[in-house]
Amino acid sequence: MKLTVYLSGEIHTDWRADIARGVADAGLDVELTGPNTNHGASDDCGDQILGAEEKAFWKDHKAAKINALRTRKLIADADIVVVRFGDQYKQWNAAFDAGYAAALGKSLIVQHDPALTHPLKEVDAAAMAVCETPLQVVEILRYINRDN
Template sequence: MTTWRVYLSGEIHTDWRDRIMEGTSALKLPVEFSSPVTDHDASDDCGATILGGEDNKFWYDHKGAKVNAIRTRTLLEKADIVVVRFGDKYKQWNAAFDAGYAAALGKSLIVVHDPSLTHPLKEVDAAALAVAETSEQVVDILKYVILGKLDR
C-alpha cells in the first residue's frame, strides 16, 4: 500500500496536529506527516542564530524566513496532501502563504478553520478541495481518500 505524505501547516497553539496524527494512527492509515518547525522561538531566531545577528528587525526576520523556507518548500513539494489550519487567535499570514503555495503547486489542499473565519478566508477556501472545521473531519477525509471507504 502506498504511503501518503501529508504536510500539516498552520497555527501552533492547539493540539490539532496531534489529533490528526493520533486518528490516522488508530486507523492504521499509511500516512507520513511533516510540518514546519512548530517551536515559535526557534522559528523566529533560526536565521540570526545560525547566520549571525542583525540589529535591524527586518533583516533578522528576513534571515529566519529564508532559512525556514528551505524546510517549508522542500516538504510542501514532497507532500501528496497539504492540510492548513487557521486558528482564531492570531493572523497566520504564513499559513495563508503555505496554502497559496500548495495551490500553485497543484497539491491537494484541505483547509481547517472555524466557520467564523469563512469570510476572511474565502479565497483560501476557494482553492481548497475540502474545507473542514475539525481535525476529526480531516481524519475522515484521509480515511476516505486512502481506503476509498465511507462510513455511513
C-alpha cells in the same frame, strides 16, 4: 497507499497532535510533516545559523528565508497539504502556504472555524475540502486510504 501530508498553520493549539493520533488510531499509511512549530527556534534560526543581526528586520528576513527552504521542500514533497487557520491570530504564513500549495497543484484541505468562512473564502475556494475539525481531516485521509 502511502501518503505524505504537510500540516501547515497555527501553532497555538494541538490540532497537529489530534490528526497524528487519529492517523495512528486508524492505522493509516500516512507520513505527517510540517513547519518548525517551536516559535522561538523558528524566529531565531537565522541568528543561530548565520550570525546575530542588530536590526529586527534582518533577523526576521534571514529566519523567514531559512524557514522557507524547509517549507518549500516539504510542501513540494507532499501529496496533500492541510492548512489550519485559528481564530486567535491572523496566520499570514498559513495563507501563503495555501497559495503556494495551490500554485504547485497540490491537493489542499483547509480547516477553520465557521466564523472564518467569509475572510477565508478565496483560500476555501482553492481547497478540495474545507473542514471544521481535525477529526474531519482524519476521516478524509481514511477515505483516501480505503482499499475500495
